Amino acid sequence: xxxxxxxxxxxxxxxxxxxxxxxxxxxxxxxxxxxxxxxxxxxxxxxxxxxxxxxxxxxxxxxxxxxxxxxxxxxxxxxxxxxxxxxxxxxxxxxxxxxxxxxxxxxxxxxxxxxxxxxxxxxxxxxxxxxxxxxxxxxxxx
Amino acid sequence: xxxxxxxxxxxxxxxxxxxxxxxxxxxxxxxxxxxxxxxxxxxxxxxxxxxxxxxxxxxxxxxxxxxxxxxxxxxxxxxxxxxxxxxxxxxxxxxxxxxxxxxxxxxxxxxxxxxxxxxxxxxxxxxxxxxxxxxxxxxxxxxxxxxxxxxxxxx
Numbered sequence: 001x002x003x004x005x006x007x008x009x010x011x012x013x014x015x016x017x018x019x020x021x022x023x024x025x026x027x028x029x030x031x032x033x034x035x036x037x038x039x040x041x042x043x044x045x046x047x048x049x050x051x052x053x054x055x056x057x058x059x060x061x062x063x064x065x066x067x068x069x070x071x072x073x074x075x076x077x078x079x080x081x082x083x084x085x086x087x088x089x090x091x092x093x094x095x096x097x098x099x100x101x102x103x104x105x106x107x108x109x110x111x112x113x114x115x116x117x118x119x120x121x122x123x124x125x126x127x128x129x130x131x132x133x134x135x136x137x138x139x140x141x142x
Numbered sequence: 143x144x145x146x147x148x149x150x151x152x153x154x155x156x157x158x159x160x161x162x163x164x165x166x167x168x169x170x171x172x173x174x175x176x177x178x179x180x181x182x183x184x185x186x187x188x189x190x191x192x193x194x195x196x197x198x199x200x201x202x203x204x205x206x207x208x209x210x211x212x213x214x215x216x217x218x219x220x221x222x223x224x225x226x227x228x229x230x231x232x233x234x235x236x237x238x239x240x241x242x243x244x245x246x247x248x249x250x251x252x253x254x255x256x257x258x259x260x261x262x263x264x265x266x267x268x269x270x271x272x273x274x275x276x277x278x279x280x281x282x283x284x285x286x287x288x289x290x291x292x293x294x295x296x297x
Binding site: 095098099100102103104106107110111113114115117118120121122125126130131132133134135136137140 | 206211214274278
């Protein structure tokens, strides 16, 4: 029962990571120079997380959710500024999904989720240019 | 089963009843310990800001986020808890010891970054021992501390 619950939680995070990988692909194309390098690094890091989650779900007998063919972007991405805004928002939303997973998981999987939250928080801060006190906790922002 | 249901239904009908359960919150001690540790971080920032007043706006901004952490950890339970026993962050307890501040601004930023990284590692361990809600809060605080370390290293 617990394993089944773990798989459900991990599948939710994997679906979010799929969307973020897609977003990096779209936004990265609008960035140049150091920001482009940073986006490429982020894209690679999220693909690694995605593969790790995929394997963890499979190991537990679950079926990893596949990526969608395309995702609806919340706003058009035509400029450098819009690309940075999208990536900030995607990392913030991802941080919230990982934070909820921390509450729902235990032991090593909770540590994995805490690591995912920290990575998303750091990436969001890089795109935003500043930190926030409670990454992943939308009820405590603003 | 019927008797249990009756008790639950009865307590649900009494909005004036004390919502605090009789047994102690297992997370309360952990909350207090973490709040005291974050308080030490705030003290370290204050020491660096006092030693290098021209170090810029980053340090006060990061320290303010740690004060928000302490407030969140003290939480809504703080008022009920303080009547039972003194808080570890109260003025009665000794001042946190932060050690000597390094002699150059760059070294001081590196020192704070090291404290942030150590704090973040602790938060991950503490999250493993906490209930779901506190674990989520501790992981968020730890993620913030990791971010601070990065910002300090790049400053």
